Amino acid sequence: MASVASQVVLHPVTTHSLKVLSTTIGRDKLYRAIQYFARFFAWLLLSRGYKVQAARWNALKSHLALGRKLMRLGKFMENAQGVLKALNAHGDPGERITAIGRQIGYLGYLSLDNIVWANSIKFFNLMPSTAQKINKRSAQFWFTGIVFSIAHGLLRAGRLANEVKKLQSQTLGEKSLETERDLKLQHLQVAREAVRYQFIIDILDVWIPATNIGLVNFNDGILGIFGLITSLMALRQQWLK
Known part of the structure; x- marks a missing residue:
């Protein structure tokens, strides 16, 4: 059991992940991916009538968004x-x-x-x-x-x-x-x-701010998927660096 845990903890992928997440950009892109997934999932739950469960994901989305603003100071x-x-x-x-x-x-x-x-x-x-x-x-x-x-x-x-x-x-x-x-x-x-x-x-x-300023009217499900995709793409860039 200790050997398996050691292999997981010391695996090169784990080491590389820690290096990526030790950077501000790496953490930001990971948090952004979770934020937009939460936005999509909250919309999905609401559309199916699960208001209590949706509130939990909406709270996660809001707190991650606020935390990312702090990371962007300056x-x-x-x-x-x-x-x-x-x-x-x-x-x-x-x-x-x-x-x-x-x-x-x-x-x-x-x-x-x-x-x-x-x-x-x-x-x-x-x-x-x-x-x-x-x-x-x-x-x-x-x-x-x-x-x-x-x-x-x-x-x-x-x-x-x-x-x-x-x-x-x-x-x-x-x-x-x-x-x-x-x-x-x-x-x-x-x-x-x-x-x-x-x-x-x-x-x-581009559709995220376009919706925020009223140029288009995409729902949170679409914007959540778009944001999740671009976050993972940006995280991949950071991973390859």
């Missing part, structure tokens, strides 16, 4: 740095503009998210109407950031596809030049896969 400074880096970057103008827009969107979202958290724990006592406006403005910034991220992904995907075609059309006689070209193609393919992966995350996530 994170907006990363986006502030991102804005400055994008302003000073070189390259395709469209990609630069969308990168700046994405960072500004997330900067506004996370800045207001800090105020939402402070009001939630009664550190600030905002009027209900003011709190509602800040919540909606935060969701609008979030939506804007994701839309710019989608546009950035499309522009970058187009540029990378053109670069791949250009390299593939080249006729090289020397072995060393062909090897160099193959390495460049390999790097471009990896970059394209990363862009596609992020595009899928964005195209699913």
